[in-house]
Amino acid sequence: MSDTPVDTSKRTWIIASGCAGAVGGIAAAVPFVSSFQPSERAKAAGAAVEVDIAGIKPGEKMTVEWRGKPVWIMRRTPEELASLPKLDALLADPKSERKPSDQAPEYARNENRSIKPEYLVVVGICTHLGCSPSDKFTPGPQPSLPDDWQGGFFCPCHGSTFDLAGRVFKNKPAPDNLEVPPHMYLSETKLLIGEDKKA
Amino acid sequence: MAEFHEVSPNASAGEKLTNWFENRLPTAFEAYKVHMSEYYAPKNFNFWYIFGSLAMLVLVIQIVTGIFLVMHYKPDAALAFASVEYIMRDVPWGWLVRVMHLTCASAFFVVVYLHMFRGLIYGSYRKPRELVWIFGCAIFLCLMAEAFMGYLLPWGQMSYWGAQVIVNLFAAVPFVGPDLALLIRGDFVVGDATLNRFFSFHVIAVPLVLLGLVVAHLMALHDVGSNNPDGVEIKGPTAPKDAKGHPLDGIPFHPYYTVHDIFGVSMFLMVFTAIIFFAPEVGGYFLEYNNFIPADPFKTPLHIAPVWYFTPFYSMLRAVTSEMATVLALIVLAAAFFSARRLPSAFRGVVLVVGLAVAVMLGLIPGLGNLLPFLAPVTGGLLKAVPLLGGIDAKFWGVVAMGGGVVILFFLPWLDNSAVKSIRYRPDWHKYLYAIFVLNFLVLGYLGMLPPSSIGGRVSQIGTLFYFGFFLLMPWWSRIGTPKQVPDRVTFAAH
Numbered sequence: 001m002s003d004t005p006v007d008t009s010k011r012t013w014i015i016a017s018g019c020a021g022a023v024g025g026i027a028a029a030v031p032f033v034s035s036f037q038p039s040e041r042a043k044a045a046g047a048a049v050e051v052d053i054a055g056i057k058p059g060e061k062m063t064v065e066w067r068g069k070p071v072w073i074m075r076r077t078p079e080e081l082a083s084l085p086k087l088d089a090l091l092a093d094p095k096s097e098r099k100p101s102d103q104a105p106e107y108a109r110n111e112n113r114s115i116k117p118e119y120l121v122v123v124g125i126c127t128h129l130g131c132s133p134s135d136k137f138t139p140g141p142q143p144s145l146p147d148d149w150q151g152g153f154f155c156p157c158h159g160s161t162f163d164l165a166g167r168v169f170k171n172k173p174a175p176d177n178l179e180v181p182p183h184m185y186l187s188e189t190k191l192l193i194g195e196d197k198k199a
Numbered sequence: 200m201a202e203f204h205e206v207s208p209n210a211s212a213g214e215k216l217t218n219w220f221e222n223r224l225p226t227a228f229e230a231y232k233v234h235m236s237e238y239y240a241p242k243n244f245n246f247w248y249i250f251g252s253l254a255m256l257v258l259v260i261q262i263v264t265g266i267f268l269v270m271h272y273k274p275d276a277a278l279a280f281a282s283v284e285y286i287m288r289d290v291p292w293g294w295l296v297r298v299m300h301l302t303c304a305s306a307f308f309v310v311v312y313l314h315m316f317r318g319l320i321y322g323s324y325r326k327p328r329e330l331v332w333i334f335g336c337a338i339f340l341c342l343m344a345e346a347f348m349g350y351l352l353p354w355g356q357m358s359y360w361g362a363q364v365i366v367n368l369f370a371a372v373p374f375v376g377p378d379l380a381l382l383i384r385g386d387f388v389v390g391d392a393t394l395n396r397f398f399s400f401h402v403i404a405v406p407l408v409l410l411g412l413v414v415a416h417l418m419a420l421h422d423v424g425s426n427n428p429d430g431v432e433i434k435g436p437t438a439p440k441d442a443k444g445h446p447l448d449g450i451p452f453h454p455y456y457t458v459h460d461i462f463g464v465s466m467f468l469m470v471f472t473a474i475i476f477f478a479p480e481v482g483g484y485f486l487e488y489n490n491f492i493p494a495d496p497f498k499t500p501l502h503i504a505p506v507w508y509f510t511p512f513y514s515m516l517r518a519v520t521s522e523m524a525t526v527l528a529l530i531v532l533a534a535a536f537f538s539a540r541r542l543p544s545a546f547r548g549v550v551l552v553v554g555l556a557v558a559v560m561l562g563l564i565p566g567l568g569n570l571l572p573f574l575a576p577v578t579g580g581l582l583k584a585v586p587l588l589g590g591i592d593a594k595f596w597g598v599v600a601m602g603g604g605v606v607i608l609f610f611l612p613w614l615d616n617s618a619v620k621s622i623r624y625r626p627d628w629h630k631y632l633y634a635i636f637v638l639n640f641l642v643l644g645y646l647g648m649l650p651p652s653s654i655g656g657r658v659s660q661i662g663t664l665f666y667f668g669f670f671l672l673m674p675w676w677s678r679i680g681t682p683k684q685v686p687d688r689v690t691f692a693a694h
Binding site: 130 | 364385387390498499500592593650
């Protein structure tokens with residue numbers, strides 16, 4: 001350090017230009033950080049998809065891609081529908097009350113979690129860490145599942161189980177029910193996933 | 200300008216050339232002296248002191264093989280998997296370069312874990328080597344990032360779903376989580392954008408940071424001098440020195456330790472090449488079999504697990520269920536109470552309030568409701584009135600535990616209060632404790648590879664508590680017991 005006394009008038013300007021430089025530096029970082037966001041192309045790929053559901057027989061499931069995620073469309077049998085209310089006591093959040101807006105649009109907040117009772121439309125991504133659960137439609141005892149299994153979905157990654165309305169069972173790692181995407185019926189057999197009447 | 204040095208006109212051509220350079224770049228000659236020919240390292244280094252040099256060797260192998268892999272690899276979701284297979288089948292000797300790179304990734308962690316264990320038992324992180332240790336921990340973090348992002352590049356099933364799970368961990372952060380995960384992926388799911396940015400980080404950004412940290416690690420080490428198995432300072436003010444001021448217990452790094460390290464390198468390369476040529480996948484531990492299947496965003500493999508070097512920390516992640524979070528909440532409360540009793544009254548309230556707040560965030564209230572059923576109506580009512588009291592998802596605390604498991608290492612220099620550095624002179628029961636710590640770490644690592652099970656879950660919860668207890672209670676337990684007499688000079692038998 002030199003012994004020359006600090007020239008306070010210069011010191012003020014040094015601090016001022018340092019601050020101006022810092023502001024410039026932060027401003028320059030904005031475009032770089034922003035470039036991490038989804039690109040216009042990625043957003044465009046998130047557009048709604050139209051699905052013809054005429055071919056699904058009761059008890060069958062089809063998978064379509066929306067925003068790169070699997071969306072399941074399942075046509076449930078009357079027996080399967082009838083079994084849903086009986087499961088309420090075993091479920092973590094049977095009425096989808098925990099995060100209503102994240103889990104399902106208003107028109108799907110009912111016992112079946114669907115617009116038309118028989119057709120379930122959910123995003124096939126586990127709400128725990130994003131794995132895709134597998135189909136376990138056969139009721140009864142089987143490996144990794146409880147003995148009173150009524151049919152549903154099982155996530156292989158951390159063992160979460162979901163019923164046929166995509167509702168998560170209690171004491172499983174997944175915190176929430178499977179997400180119902182915004183969707184609407186264009187006709188009896190045409191389904192639009194990714195958009196609803198509000199949009 | 201430095202003074203120009205003249206050599207005799209009769210000097211040999213070699214001497215003249217050396218002199219020519221020395222006059223123009225004295226820094227390089229100075230650095231050679233400081234870091235090699237006149238860097239005095241303790242003469243009593245043992246087996247454990249080979250891993251620093253080996254880590255350097257492995258780093259060089261990774262950089263060289265990486266450069267060659269980039270010449271053929273395509274960072275594109277549609278082409279990546281095929282380009283890796285192309286390297287394996289069609290590029291002349293491409294298979295060897297790739298197998299070296301992936302075997303070295305695992306070897307890097309073997310070497311670094313052993314290197315860290317050395318530091319742990321001989322107290323190499325203690326004053327004045329705190330910065331050496333901190334730079335080392337930062338290198339470890341960088342390596343983890345490097346390995347994680349590199350694992351996505353082959354775009355196999357395990358690459359894809361591993362990245363999906365880990366990126367989704369960030370989504371567990373309260374409030375900003377989902378946006379953060381979106382920012383990391385650059386798309387709504389792991390996709391082409393994610394692959395491209397991970398490639399950029401893996402080949403440019405992280406290696407640059409890593410190299411900078413390695414330089415800082417070595418500079419800090421050479422400034423304070425190496426520790427040794429006795430934990431005796433060989434360069435301290437009272438340490439014995441010769442007429443030139445060189446420590447009597449030290450020997451120049453070159454030629455002594457360079458030759459010593461060449462032997463270690465030969466041993467390492469024998470094992471390394473044996474793996475490359477005879478068992479490159481090491482039974483699915485170094486390269487998981489699911490990664491021979493191209494990434495399929497619609498189908499999760501039946502069992503996904505990270506590569507072995509992440510599994511101890513992955514176990515800690517899985518150990519934090521809502522039940523475990525309740526236990527942690529109670530521990531935090533108890534700790535707050537005990538520390539509050541010893542504090543002046545001014546701080547007492549603050550500590551209690553902070554402790555209670557953390558416990559509530561850990562889900563104390565719903566946890567109490569589950570634990571004590573007669574309280575359930577009260578806690579249920581409370582939660583109905585103020586949903587925020589429900590705390591943050593156990594998933595988030597799992598992420599905190601996994602990150603904390605690494606971050607806590609940074610604080611080691613200030614957690615250890617024992618009177619002596621080296622395990623050699625610490626009370627005998629410390630040795631057993633360290634043995635249990637290592638065993639616990641291995642058990643956590645083993646459990647992290649297995650599919651979730653209820654008994655494994657319990658064991659990893661106990662293991663996680665032990666891991667954190669070991670570090671967080673170290674300021675107290677490291678003081679207990681009578682240390683043995685530390686010698687004045689290092690113990691060394693000439694051979």
